[in-house]
Amino acid sequence: MPSEMPITTVDAVILTLIDDKLHVMLTERSQEPFKGVLALPGGFIHADKDRSAHDAVRRVLSSKCGIEGVYFEQLMTFSGPDRDPRGWSISIAHIAMVPRGQLPADADDMIFFPVSDLPDMAFDHAEIVAAAMARLRGKGAWSTLPAAFLGETFTLTELQRAYEAVLGGSMNLSAFRRKVMELDLVEETGEFSRTTKRPAALYRLTREPHSFNRIIGGS
Amino acid sequence: MPSEMPITTVDAVILTLIDDKLHVMLTERSQEPFKGVLALPGGFIHADKDRSAHDAVRRVLSSKCGIEGVYFEQLMTFSGPDRDPRGWSISIAHIAMVPRGQLPADADDMIFFPVSDLPDMAFDHAEIVAAAMARLRGKGAWSTLPAAFLGETFTLTELQRAYEAVLGGSMNLSAFRRKVMELDLVEETGEFSRTTKRPAALYRLTREPHSFNRIIGGS
DNA sequence: TCAATAGTGTCTGTCAGACATTATTAC
DNA sequence: GTAATAATGTCTGACAGACACTATTGA
Numbered sequence: 371m372p373s374e375m376p377i378t379t380v381d382a383v384i385l386t387l388i389d390d391k392l393h394v395m396l397t398e399r400s401q402e403p404f405k406g407v408l409a410l411p412g413g414f415i416h417a418d419k420d421r422s423a424h425d426a427v428r429r430v431l432s433s434k435c436g437i438e439g440v441y442f443e444q445l446m447t448f449s450g451p452d453r454d455p456r457g458w459s460i461s462i463a464h465i466a467m468v469p470r471g472q473l474p475a476d477a478d479d480m481i482f483f484p485v486s487d488l489p490d491m492a493f494d495h496a497e498i499v500a501a502a503m504a505r506l507r508g509k510g511a512w513s514t515l516p517a518a519f520l521g522e523t524f525t526l527t528e529l530q531r532a533y534e535a536v537l538g539g540s541m542n543l544s545a546f547r548r549k550v551m552e553l554d555l556v557e558e559t560g561e562f563s564r565t566t567k568r569p570a571a572l573y574r575l576t577r578e579p580h581s582f583n584r585i586i587g588g589s
Numbered sequence: 590m591p592s593e594m595p596i597t598t599v600d601a602v603i604l605t606l607i608d609d610k611l612h613v614m615l616t617e618r619s620q621e622p623f624k625g626v627l628a629l630p631g632g633f634i635h636a637d638k639d640r641s642a643h644d645a646v647r648r649v650l651s652s653k654c655g656i657e658g659v660y661f662e663q664l665m666t667f668s669g670p671d672r673d674p675r676g677w678s679i680s681i682a683h684i685a686m687v688p689r690g691q692l693p694a695d696a697d698d699m700i701f702f703p704v705s706d707l708p709d710m711a712f713d714h715a716e717i718v719a720a721a722m723a724r725l726r727g728k729g730a731w732s733t734l735p736a737a738f739l740g741e742t743f744t745l746t747e748l749q750r751a752y753e754a755v756l757g758g759s760m761n762l763s764a765f766r767r768k769v770m771e772l773d774l775v776e777e778t779g780e781f782s783r784t785t786k787r788p789a790a791l792y793r794l795t796r797e798p799h800s801f802n803r804i805i806g807g808s
Numbered sequence: 809t810c811a812a813t814a815g816t817g818t819c820t821g822t823c824a825g826a827c828a829t830t831a832t833t834a835c
Numbered sequence: 836g837t838a839a840t841a842a843t844g845t846c847t848g849a850c851a852g853a854c855a856c857t858a859t860t861g862a
Contacts, residue, residue, distance in 0.1 A: 371675070372633050375594040378679060414591050417677035423668040447666045447681050449642040456590070458636035460597060460679065462666050542825050567839045568832040761852050786812045787859040
């Protein structure tokens with residue numbers, strides 16, 4: 371067993387939809403290294419507190435960002451001797467999808483940037499965000515994952531906007547509705563949204579975010 | 590920075606096709622913990638030797654298994670206080686696809702088991718193999734990844750058998766050929782395989798294993 | 809000539825995209 | 836009524852699956 375183990379951390383790419391566009395949350399680092407530089411929220415794994423990397427991310431989301439009960443999953447692990455000046459390091463990167471309304475009111479040190487226009491970031495975090503976007507694109511078309519950006523209930527139009535934001539490009543209206551209905555991805559709540567002219571039926575997911583087998587066609 | 594960091598290892602799920610069925614490579618552990626139990630090949634990350642986890646896997650494949658130059662990619666990272674009796678540990682699991690002919694002749698301590706009938710394994714390696722299978726299924730239909738099980742050149746029938754082994758189930762002959770051709774996944778070599786009655790044209794991939802956008806239909 | 813495998817042609821049902829149409833509300 | 840948004844109906848082209856057919860070899 372080697373005497374010295376790599377530094378082990380977790381990082382979270384926290385995404386949300388603002389004005390139908392994907393945004394990623396960054397914080398300004400308060401400590402060295404990269405003090406004052408924007409970075410993904412993250413932290414060390416605490417062997418005494420965490421039961422898994424997943425658990426460590428939940429702790430970071432909660433304690434550093436005030437975010438609870440959102441959908442997140444492991445993205446991939448980044449590693450190497452040079453990515454952190456403190457030494458050979460590992461970051462188990464995760465991707466989290468947060469409904470806009472579920473973000474804490476106090477957001478002084480949590481800044482959202484559109485993914486289409488990102489600032490310079492600490493460590494290799496630009497690479498991590500790029501990997502998150504690739505994953506989201508790849509998985510978006512094959513899962514109900516984009517629904518994680520919406521609240522408990524949503525209209526079909528809102529759902530379509532979420533898919534479009536994730537996949538980029540626009541989708542066919544009736545094909546989208548047909549597909550969503552026949553795959554039984556959603557069920558009616560019986561309620562209606564009255565924020566638009568004609569009220570829109572509100573739906574909820576029939577199950578947690580999951581994958582399916584046929585693409586919901588892009589533009 | 591916490592004083593004690595988790596144990597950091599890499600493991601490899603090495604897969605190959607034997608008689609058109611997926612097999613995974615296991616070795617009998619020569620040391621504690623789990624001495625004498627079957628396990629995935631793996632090892633510690635060596636901060637002084639490895640430039641990345643990917644690099645560590647390449648070293649393990651080469652030094653422990655005699656396998657060079659095969660396609661492999663990161664699967665996911667497993668972590669927790671209980672998966673290794675030596676303490677809080679991380680395993681960055683990888684999945685490797687090896688053509689049957691490229692395995693070293695000497696294979697005394699490398700035993701292949703069909704994925705449909707796996708033995709008990711050390712650590713949480715059963716879970717890792719299950720994750721590898723799920724990944725392979727999910728990605729198989731959307732990439733030329735199954736071709737990584739074949740040699741440099743192959744017949745279309747061999748390619749179809751590889752897809753079928755990865756995806757499970759059988760595929761439509763002419764639909765498969767049509768799709769493969771119109772996606773320009775392969776190109777003719779001009780050579781012919783003479784192992785069957787009628788010679789079959791030999792093809793090679795036009796590019797490295799990669800993803801595409803439409804499924805190659807299963808049965 | 810027959811068996812075995814490689815490879816092609818064509819029909820058909822399904823489904824995604826396009827787009828016209830209807831429905832329900834606010835003003 | 837008119838504007839705006841929600842939701843549906845229907846036509847059409849593309850394509851996957853089915854399957855019959857042809858091609859090329861060994862024995």
